[in-house]
Amino acid sequence: MATAPTRLSKQARREQLLDTAVAIVRTRGADGLTLVTLAEEAGVSRPIAYDHFATRPGLLLALHRRLDERHRAAITRALRDAAPVVGEVARVMSAAYFACATDMPELGAVSAALRGSPEMEAVQHESTDGYARLMATALLPYSGLAPQVLRLRCVGLLGAAEAIAAELNRERATDGEAVAALTGLILGGLDAKADR
Known part of the structure; x- marks a missing residue:
């Protein structure tokens, strides 16, 4: 369950999300990385993850x-x-x-x-x-x-x-x-x- 996100600058939040994405790929493989799993693991709402990367390919490319x-x-x-x-x-x-x-x-x-x-x-x-x-x-x-x-x-x-x-x-x-x-x-x- 997502908790209230800590207020970070947009760039700091993006870095946090990418750090979380690396951890997900390391433990679950690239197939385990979706915008939903990213939001859940990072403790942010889904719209925040979608705002940063829009799509799963967008997330993978940024990563x-x-x-x-x-x-x-x-x-x-x-x-x-x-x-x-x-x-x-x-x-x-x-x-x-x-x-x-x-x-x-x-x-x-x-x-x-x-x-x-x-x-x-x-x-x-x-x-x-x-x-x-x-x-x-x-x-x-x-x-x-x-x-x-x-x-x-x-x-x-x-x-x-x-x-x-x-x-x-x-x-x-x-x-x-x-x-x-x-x-x-x-x-x-x-x-x-x-x-x-």
């Missing part, structure tokens, strides 16, 4: 964006602390990517729940562009590749990272093996000779 932003922010923080050596940058990037992939399994569950959604396709493109820019910016000082070529290789590396993360989550690879595999692919992708 996906939030988790994706947190994932990129964690990688950015890790890269800031990396020694400015190509091998270390590639290793730190790989380790941070997989730490987030395993620490935030909700991101994969939400993505799966949105498959086939036209809105999700746009969000996936936005996400891939953001990660590719992040990677290319970090790797550009160590590459002889033209920026556009490097960006495209980073898009390919992201596909490989996603596939390796799936293997990691299925326990078909260890953390160390996943990091070593992606690090090797990143370092191999910086080879300008392969572009000729």
Whole structure:
């Protein structure tokens, strides 16, 4: 039974609702997340949940964006602390990517729940562009590749990272093996000779 909601600013309430949504996905899976269950778990009225997200796909998209932003922010923080050596940058990037992939399994569950959604396709493109820019910016000082070529290789590396993360989550690879595999692919992708 919903209790009287605490007065929060609209943005603070949205953050509270998204925190609650993450908890629901973590315990019940993405199928357990609806606007009704969100309102109940957050202790707010249904109209408040609908006012923030309008539809279940709207909620899932907002949650996906939030988790994706947190994932990129964690990688950015890790890269800031990396020694400015190509091998270390590639290793730190790989380790941070997989730490987030395993620490935030909700991101994969939400993505799966949105498959086939036209809105999700746009969000996936936005996400891939953001990660590719992040990677290319970090790797550009160590590459002889033209920026556009490097960006495209980073898009390919992201596909490989996603596939390796799936293997990691299925326990078909260890953390160390996943990091070593992606690090090797990143370092191999910086080879300008392969572009000729």
